[in-house]
Amino acid sequence: MLAIFALLVVGGSAMPQFNGTKCPAYWELQTPHMSRDFNMKQLDGYYYELAFHDATQNPLCPNEVPRCITSDKKVQTYPDGVRYVNDTWDLQCFGVEYPQTLLFNETDKPGFVNGYVPVTKIPFLPKSVVSKLVFPNTIVDFKAGPQGYSLEMQCVEWLGRIVFVGINYYTKEKTEEAFQQIDKVARAQGLGYFLDKNEGVHRVNHTGCPNEPKVESETVSSEEVGTAEPANEVATGNSTCAKPGDCGLAYQACCAGFAAKGFPCGCHLKDGDGKAGADCGTCGSAYSVCCAAFSLKGFPCTCDIDSAGQASIVV
Numbered sequence: 001m002l003a004i005f006a007l008l009v010v011g012g013s014a015m016p017q018f019n020g021t022k023c024p025a026y027w028e029l030q031t032p033h034m035s036r037d038f039n040m041k042q043l044d045g046y047y048y049e050l051a052f053h054d055a056t057q058n059p060l061c062p063n064e065v066p067r068c069i070t071s072d073k074k075v076q077t078y079p080d081g082v083r084y085v086n087d088t089w090d091l092q093c094f095g096v097e098y099p100q101t102l103l104f105n106e107t108d109k110p111g112f113v114n115g116y117v118p119v120t121k122i123p124f125l126p127k128s129v130v131s132k133l134v135f136p137n138t139i140v141d142f143k144a145g146p147q148g149y150s151l152e153m154q155c156v157e158w159l160g161r162i163v164f165v166g167i168n169y170y171t172k173e174k175t176e177e178a179f180q181q182i183d184k185v186a187r188a189q190g191l192g193y194f195l196d197k198n199e200g201v202h203r204v205n206h207t208g209c210p211n212e213p214k215v216e217s218e219t220v221s222s223e224e225v226g227t228a229e230p231a232n233e234v235a236t237g238n239s240t241c242a243k244p245g246d247c248g249l250a251y252q253a254c255c256a257g258f259a260a261k262g263f264p265c266g267c268h269l270k271d272g273d274g275k276a277g278a279d280c281g282t283c284g285s286a287y288s289v290c291c292a293a294f295s296l297k298g299f300p301c302t303c304d305i306d307s308a309g310q311a312s313i314v315v
Helices: 174-190 245-260 281-296
Strands: 003-010 013-018 043-055 069-078 084-094 096-106 113-115 135-143 149-156 163-169 233-236 263-272 303-306
Touching: 003 263, 013 113, 013 233, 043 174, 043 281, 135 174, 149 174, 149 281, 245 263
Parallel strands: 233 263
Antiparallel strands: 003 013, 043 069, 043 163, 069 084, 084 096, 096 113, 113 135, 135 149, 149 163, 263 303
């Protein structure tokens, strides 16, 4: 990515500044110690996701904010000797658990892994829709131990644009102190540029989660803490696209869920090739990822979505 490093005198260090034209390189994102200190085996463990910026998580639970999100990471080895993280990821929606397996293959770059979703749980989509799509995942910062954390960011480009950014706050403790610690690191590394766009940062409610270990102090907030206002979602009643396909139908379902939350739709499906307007919010980002995945399978989308006829990609 074309990153501009402005020398900001904050504790004597420079804060990365990103311009959003390309996905950042792993070395632009990571804290300095990662290249010399990171040991992938130490990633093993059970984590609570305290917050996220991720357009694909809300469609998993379209009528409410997902709760009780956890990540059980196991470092394993393929028969060919390549190590990978087998991540049993889980969230709760309407009181029901939705586990999903995420796989992250190790590379020769410390803390940089290639992610895959063998079977997606996004409603209304074929289960294998994103199985061939690679989600480059940078472990921005990692702290080992019982009070540790893993700050991770995924970024995907398609058609020369960023179509997806996911940022995950995984911590060993579900406390406000743990959130503040990892959030401080994220913003010091310049991730606020992405965190505060569109859907902002979603805090995850971990109260009353039956499958989580019981602790005295829990993170209870599920509010958005980013500075961005809620973005518009797609309108289902003014579609002019002749063939919306699976991604278009899933997009409409996502919009219906957000409409139930009180956020009226402002974008529309129209004939195109899979682009999403910058003001089409969370469902727009999810639509772009869906279209990228179908394009890899040889079935490109035939709709765009926007509110004013000028399409660009949202993150």
